[in-house]
Amino acid sequence: MLINEIQNIKSMHAPSRREFLQNNALGVGGIALAWLLQQETAQAKPATVSLGPQNFDMIPKRTHHHPTARAMISMFMHGGPSHMDLMDPKPELSKYSGTQFTGDIKYSFVNRASKQLLGSPWRFKKHGQSGTEISELLPRTAQIVDDICVVRSMHTGFNGHEVSIRYWHGGIPSVLGRPTLGSWLTYGLGSETQDLPAYMVLTDPGGHPVDGVNNWSNGWMPSLYQGTVLRPKEPRILNLQPPAHLKGALQRQNLAFLDQLNRRHAERFPGENDLEARIASFELAARMQTAATEALDISLESESTLRLYGIDQDDTKEYGTRCLIARRLVERGVRFVQLFLAGQPWDNHANIRETLPAACRRTDRPAAALVTDLKQRGLLDSTLVHWGGEIGRLPVTENHGAPEKCGRDHNGQGFSCWFAGGGIRGGLTFGETDPFGHSAVVDRVTPNDVQATVMHQFGLDHGRLSFPYNGREQVITDGRSARLVKGILA
């Protein structure tokens, strides 16, 4: 049903010829409609006859209700950041550190399992006006606590990486091949820029995250809704630039000639909107060659901005650059940007005393800078920022012989992540885990709840935004229970 609804587009600007073609009654082409209008008295209400293949596009769509967010940046922290060492202080855990945990616990690595509680080796302190407690490992995040909402009661119920990752992105634990959150948002909302892809993914120079391209899959939706991968090195967009010998005038002439061929062809088929759409898509591609190149060029940023993101420092240069590019993209109207890390740097099974600080050093400053920068540019109100992984870690020791080599095993029962902007209340902590940080016990939030809440902020009802596939109107949560987490909204 929504498909029909969103076809009746509320344009954010004067309708283009292409929009006009796609909006009119009965799916009739523009020329035919013009003819029809000349015949006066035609007062037919739009009644979309949906037959055969549907056309899909990125033109802005009407929302279900008034949106507070128009863009989202998600910093996905693969591996399971150790919440009790980062943003969920557990004095009881510290107090009983070294003693045996008495509750039930599920391990992924049974061979190295123990029940010995491991208090955080790092100190927590209250920060900001809100007094949110943050670990010393995240000194920059500590400076933005009044702008972020830390959710301490995340719950997937599964300890495995993939099973939870797929839950976060696709809506069902462990099921592969479904469209991801970015696909749903761009499908439901279209894009505010017609010069750049609506859904962009920034991958790590070290390689793909666990679960690879499935992290930004369009599943069974058209490829239009797949995350466009910005590669970690040049060329950041595949096929974006012509080979050297075609650059400039030669390719412009090629495209002009192609346009001439296509227009002449389309003349024979009035009313075939797809032909017009393809002509337009070549125009977009040509614009992207310039627009994307410009969007990715951070050399235009000021010294102080570069410093803010830590681009002047070895530890933070790479991730900082990507965070800055993310800001530049949403500034230019991109709907959904997600940043990934190679492998799973937060999967601190062993040597947590070294590996966890390393992951923090790389990401803390850039992540905090992103919020600060968005705020100072007035973009934070409309940009929802997410920081978090698919799971958290256990409060007990994972044994690796020597105590200094120890780490923590997976935990999907309780963990933390944070949100900022886009109508999320800053300076807030939400939900609680038990005194040891093992399981979320107050105000549990599932990935489905997050999806429902994010979509709500974008003006969408997750249960109503549906896509027809295999004879069913599919929704992101696949009918699983999902609640709007009102408590974190401003």
Added chain:
Amino acid sequence: MSRIASIIAVILLSTLPVAAVESLTFEQHIRPLLKEHCFDCHGANAELEGGLDLRLRRLMLQGGTSGPAIEPGSSDSSLLFQRIRAGEMPPGEAKMPPDAVAVFEKWIASGAATARDEPDDIEPGIGISDEERAFWSFQPVKRPCELDYERADRARTPIDALLLDKMRPLGLDFSPDAIPSTLIRRAYFDLLGLPPSPNAVSDFVNDDSPSAYENLIDRLLASPAYGERWARHWLDVAGYADSEGATNQDAHRPWAYQYRDYVIRCLNNDIPLGQFIQEQLAGDEMLTPPFENLTPDQIDKLAATGFLRMAADGTGSGANDDASRNQTIADTMKIVSTSLLGLSVGCAQCHDHRYDPIPQKDYYQLRAIFEPSLDWKNWRTPSQRLVTLYADADRARAAEIEAEAQVIVAEKAKLQEQYISDALEEELARHPEDLREELRVAYRTSKSERTERQKTLLKEFPSVNISPGILYQYNQQRADELKGYDQRIGEVRQRIPPENFLRVLSEPPDSQPLTHLFHRGDFKQPQDSVKPAGLTITAAIDERLTIAEDDETLASTGRRLAYARWLTNGRHPLLSRVLVNRIWMHHFGRGIVGTPGDFGVLGQRPTHPKLLDWLADELVAQRWNLKRIHKRIMMSTVYRQSSETDGTSERDMAKLAMDGSNELYWKWPLQRLDAEVIRDRFLATTGSMQDQMFGPAVPIKADDAGQVVVDNQSRRSVYVQVKRTQPVAVLRVFDAPVMEVNCDRRQPSTDAAQSLLLMNSDFILEQAQRFAARLNSEVTEPIAPPEEFDPAPLNVNSVWQYGYGSLAKDESHLANFDPFPYWTGKAWQGGPTLPSPELEWAILNTHGGHPSTHNAVIRRWVAPRDGAVHVTGNLSHPSENGNGVRASVVARSPDVAGRWIAFHDEIATEAGPIEVKAGDPIDFVVDNYGNTNSDSFSWPVTVVWTGPDGQTRQWESVAGFHGPLGNAELIPARIFHAWQLAYGRQPDNREMLAALQFLAEQIRTSLGQGGAVDARKQALTNLCQSLLSSNECLYVD
């Protein structure tokens, strides 16, 4: 109201919901709502929440622990309605939508009517109501009375008559027949997925016989390419993949291709669809195990069951747990049901289907048919299910060859023993004489029997311990000789026939597991066991298929065979409809039922129910012969009509206004080609395609930029490896399915990633180059350009020329320069074969070449303008033999600007600045330096030109290397040929002129930029790219 507006009003009225004008009844309007929202707790199970059963009106009146649920005539005082309106019921997030609540209210208010008297008894469970039974797709197929189509205008078949029947009332009729060149293109892409050759087009266009079109269809249906194209359609619904999926490993399925090849063979051999389906469901049960010494027919029957092995299966690649096993079974059920039944039975896995009349028990009864072969308690991993194609004859042959090898092995062993013995004696001779015998005996005593003394001795004199592995340390020559034997043994064993396998679904002996209904679909909560059976709804009340748990006459249980035979008996309400709907969809781009995998309540209704039934009946009447159905459809006017409309014709505009989406088929629907067809079209157009059929999947790889590309750009896309986690970029971007489970309908999209791929990807650039090369080599006769065209800009020459000659006696300048007479497609030389009679081994290729006895080879650069040039390069002579080559840069003045000799090394060559006038040559001359033996060289050079004003330009010999340019006169003929190859038609005058102007503009620009690449070659390549990327190549009309 104008005539048009009134017609529109008719269309709109006809789509209004019927409910608005009818009185509400329990069966028709209320029960479906209760089924969707309430029955789970109030009727589906024996335990009733609050004691309330909502399955009948009288049970609602009877009510539960809180009293009657409804009070007919008063919604407000009806408890059930109060709870619903307050949002208290159903509990949880999913609420009844407002329009449903309104219907409910109205029904109670108007007296809560039923359509008929309610039964006194009711079976447990939700059951199936008469209304549900009456749903269109569950009715027997009924062939409509054939309309008198002879008299109807332009109708050629009953299909046309049935279509006209719906068009006529709106004043619509078919469009004129498409012109022959369009028709042949359409038929080729539809049946073969390939473009017609220019000859095929002209033969057809010039064939005036009345049977020309029919003959064309017969010809195409007989082509092997037909099976390759239509197999792809079936592989989509079968969920074909060359990888196992399910886990991150996404393990390779090396033998899946046997199933793909089976499908292609069946389609080409016109195997009736009934048999095709039977074999896929139960091919193994048609044979008697053990599956050994298989005949081709038996191989087909077993390969066919690969259909039931297409679901993702990670049990052999890291996920062999109960959940994964049950997932594979559920996916297999989904593939079977969507492909053959057009129903998504999956919903009934957890509870009675909310919308379709499929009780949960039905689902598990259907599953029971497959359980003996897919037994999650006694699971076999993919590799455990393989059946070898090795026959006794192969084994005998292998043994024979092995015996042959053993002869050599024995020979070698004997010799080895001798050599070791000889080496031992030689070695002993170096040892004290009195110890020799003792050492010899110690050496020859087997390890376990050696005395302590012997062990000590051998330790003391380690050099006596001669083994085959270290014989070389004693006698290298003899060790090498023995190595030669190993090679011979290996060569013999190479001839052992390779062992291939089939991916088979079969039942282990005596496999009769019980199938249990799983509470909420959870295998950890098994309930009662169920017996195998077909879905209740797919047969009349008394005719439901029940299947014996074991067929005593077969080695297996026979459950699948019984089901397959019943399914294809011609009376199943869904199978034939589902199949013809897909056939229609592939011909016309959309189904008569728009949801080919869902003929249930949530699916779309047929736009032409009578036509669907006529086709379904015809399929059975034609004994499931697919090719006859193709021909029936393609001979019809609906297929042959034009897709074009005239934007200036009032009549056409009226048609568009009335039925813009062409629901009624008054024109042929223009279609975007499928991803595979786009790629195949490119390969065929550019002359890259091989017609090799069948075999293992063509490998894929990730290119430098991380895109997945096909390793071998010459095979048809149906043979390209389908790896679930690594979709091939060019296919995926054009919407080839990602096989999560299967794909019942593709969704074509239009986006910038497609455009960027067509503008800049290595794939398109390479195809454009191949296309241009093909034009250059195939076009030899000029045609006249349009009169209004000025050919001057086309008449440019390359800066590069390729020839042979010699230096003058004093070696200060060139004595002569003759262009090479022959171009191989890759290199310039004296004739088609080397050595050529006159020029012997003289050759020039991209990077270098080879001089001959009497002639140097010369790469010539001609200055386009006055200025100074500076040349650099690397001369390399890789061979260790011969005496090397001598290279000279020869110019007008000074005559020789540089001279170098390379012999088994690489040296930098640099010369200049050299003053040039426009037209002056700079010659890069390589001669044999007195001896022509082993004179292959490479000498890529760069020429940097500086003009009088200091501007510079650069030419690279490698990038600029080219074959014959021909003369510009051939360009119009090349354009003409390009149009024929790319579009299957000739360009008209306006197009020819536009193309010529484009080329002229490109050449002008290239020259202005001083591009490194030959301007004319590049311009033609760019023209080719535009043609391939254009809508006329991506769509078929």
